[in-house]
Amino acid sequence: MTETNHIRAEVCLPTTDLTADIGFFTKTLKMRMDTIYPADDPSVAVFSGHGLRVRLDQTSQASAGHIRILTDAPWTDARLTSPGGTRVDIAPLDPPLHMPPTDHSFVVRRLADQAPWVIGRAGMHYRDLIPTRLGGSIIASHIRIPDGGPVPDMVHFHKVGFQLIYCYRGWVDVVYEDQGGPIRLHAGDCFIQPPEIRHRVLEASDGIEVIEIGVPAEHVTEIDHDMTLPTPHHRPDREWQGQRFVHNVGKDALWHPFRLTGFIARDTTINDATKSVAGVQVIRRGQGTPEWTRHDADIHFTFVMEGAMTLEGEGKDPHRLEPGDAFVIPPGLRTRYADPTEDLELLEVSLPGAFKTLT
Template sequence: MSLNSLASTIEGAQLVLRCKNLNDSINFLTTRLGFKVRMIMPSEAPTIAVLSAHGCTVRLEMVPNATPDAAHLRLLCKPALLPAGTPPRLSGPDGMVVDLVDAHAPVHVPPAVQEFVLTRLAGPESWGVGRAGMLYRDLIPSRLNGRFVASHILLPQGGPVPDYVHYHRVRFQVIFCKAGWVRLVYEDQGDPFVLQAGDCVLQPPEIRHRVLESSGGAEVVEIGCPAIHETHGDPGMHLPTGAWLPERSYDSQKFVRHVAAATPWGPSRLPGFEARDTGISAATEGLGGVRVLRPATGPANAAVESEALGAPGAHQGEFLFLFVLAGQCELGSTVLGQHALHAGDSCVLPAGADYRVSPAPGLELLEVTLPARLPA
């Protein structure tokens, strides 16, 4: 194997270091040595981070009871251009390990697993510290085999948010503002804007963005696929870019900013409900849909059942997620049981299971579905 032919395929390198506490290692590298965070994952409870400075890139991997070991390099390459017969792992002197990694590997989406998930809003113990000092509440602890993550995020302190320009390698990602407000800016989507309670955004794959500031106690609900995905910093990108390109495609998706106050209510797929559609279905070419539901006015405002063929109240989609934004309701099912849901509670309803939603006055539900139109 020619050294020159191998070198020509490499696009970057990472020195892998194991650590016992990720935050302590990040703080040391950033405050003492001038490193900057380039990637961190997963957002809700980080265990891996990539930092760089001085021509060096370090990948920190948190391992309980870690002990120092031999150097481990990851070289980011174009596998198709590697010399024939090149193994994916090379061994060097003194136990050094060099892994040749695809620099442009597609996002891995694990196989779907259908199950019923019910999460209640509990006390402070249910929140954990995540990226940029934000507090995270895990709404799908099982991750449905790693396919989906849903987080209830709290920004406890108002004012500037210690965020940086970054992007996510995802298949699908939505941010819904539940309470307060958050000021955001996105690549090629004009000036910074304020996301108010009831508003939401579709974050297409790898769109650069930044959280600038928030009201004290602001809350957002974030849904992503796959569950564990990379968040990369982009220090070379300055936002806003000065451009407004609403038709720009990011991996076949368009950016969406849904403003609740400017959107009328319309029919819902659930009889007895009306819906405020966010436009995300069209922007993702039917991949996913996001709506806010409330009881329709009139006599239909009673126990309602989802549309289905052959199995009333069941769907055959990939993902159906409900989050109670306000009020309360009763969720009933012959196979899932009876459950009272209150503000802050959420559930994932598996394909094939019948269900009924009986609303109380004042109910508002956030509904996220993949695909946008659930097959019956």
């Protein structure tokens, strides 16, 4: 490593209570938090201050800390030990986003199963909708903030391949880089947050609930201490890694026949804005009798927002699904949305956005 290389070093420390230590490092030691992940149940946080950078890791099994050097020099991903026994890890300064292959499986997640709500980033409550994470390829979270009002958030961004925020109940105010002033997301509306777009959650109604999709499941949230939002320019056509910001308003949407017989849908324009990285549609009961179909999408996730239906899968037990339930259909599995109620409403997320459906 030469002096021309960009180098950053961290002291890595194990912790048994990350939540408590966040308060200690920020309030008692007056250090600033730079990074935290994963958002739904944080286990790693990085702080800086007093000429020091500290990485706390709740998953670490080490009995003592070690030094971690981040560099863009060719010499990376090494573990060294000094003559006196000090461990030194060498890692990439800005490693590429790791997109694990999808571990395809048929998943049904019931609200009635009483899965625990976990307190995550900024005090929000998270419920995991895909416990297997399909091998780490996706995380789907049902998020709620029980008490409305200002949200203790900071300007931040996510190192992610795709991210959706769909407002299920209530409303939330968010401000985004180059997208003007605060935007209120009402029930039925959604955002996509392109990779690394800076944003900040400002305020939420009582009982706000959102569905958040992140690809891959493990991704880093970094705080931007230098940017002030809103930014001075409104640039709706700007792209971040090939994706445009989307604010889709549900009440203005047009409904069209869906690819599945017996249903109608409204397109959120996310397929076009991401160049088919992902597609998001809201589905309702239409005319006709539901049929057996199969698809070839890599990831096909659905959340039941209203009404009820029976999910039938070839060789699987049928599942009567109600609001708050979610499911994943792997490619090639024949399924049918049977006995849908008239008020049925589904949120469907697929990767890629364009895929084939066969009867």
